[in-house]
Amino acid sequence: MAGGGKPCRVIGLGNPERGDDGAGRAVARWLAGRLPPQVEILERGGEAADLLACLDGAGAVYLVDASAPTGAPGRIRRFDAAAAPLPAESFAFSTHGLGLGEAVELARALGSLPPHCVVYAIEGQAFDPGAPLSPPVAAAVAEAGGLLTREIAG
Numbered sequence: 001m002a003g004g005g006k007p008c009r010v011i012g013l014g015n016p017e018r019g020d021d022g023a024g025r026a027v028a029r030w031l032a033g034r035l036p037p038q039v040e041i042l043e044r045g046g047e048a049a050d051l052l053a054c055l056d057g058a059g060a061v062y063l064v065d066a067s068a069p070t071g072a073p074g075r076i077r078r079f080d081a082a083a084a085p086l087p088a089e090s091f092a093f094s095t096h097g098l099g100l101g102e103a104v105e106l107a108r109a110l111g112s113l114p115p116h117c118v119v120y121a122i123e124g125q126a127f128d129p130g131a132p133l134s135p136p137v138a139a140a141v142a143e144a145g146g147l148l149t150r151e152i153a154g
């Protein structure tokens with residue numbers, strides 16, 4: 001498990017009241033009880049100030065969020081955000097204000113981006129208010145959780 005003695009956090013992002021935007025938080029809930037007790041699992045709406053506070057002081061952070069629809073709903077992609085900026089086209093769409101890509105870059109500019117920062121993105125399909133997760137995104141929750149579990153276990 002990466003982190004060098006500093007906290008390891010999994011942060012599920014999104015708004016569960018907006019369809020597939022709740023994917024990150026659904027993964028966080030799926031992970032509860034499946035990760036070592038020293039791994040903090042958080043659910044957040046995605047507001048930049050809150051996210052920056054969650055990143056601060058961590059040695060390793062795994063962010064899980066929905067990404068923009070491009071025609072492959074439920075597709076899971078992994079990005080090493082510590083190594084390179086997130087692709088703008090994947091995170092330009094956001095139902096929670098400042099997008100994840102901008103928040104990560106702000107943390108990088110402020111020197112508070114953890115040395116190990118990975119983003120798991122689940123491609124969304126529908127972001128309608130009051131809607132549940134779409135079937136392909138709901139099916140991707142356990143798959144993304146399994147990928148995270150294996151990566152964190154190292």
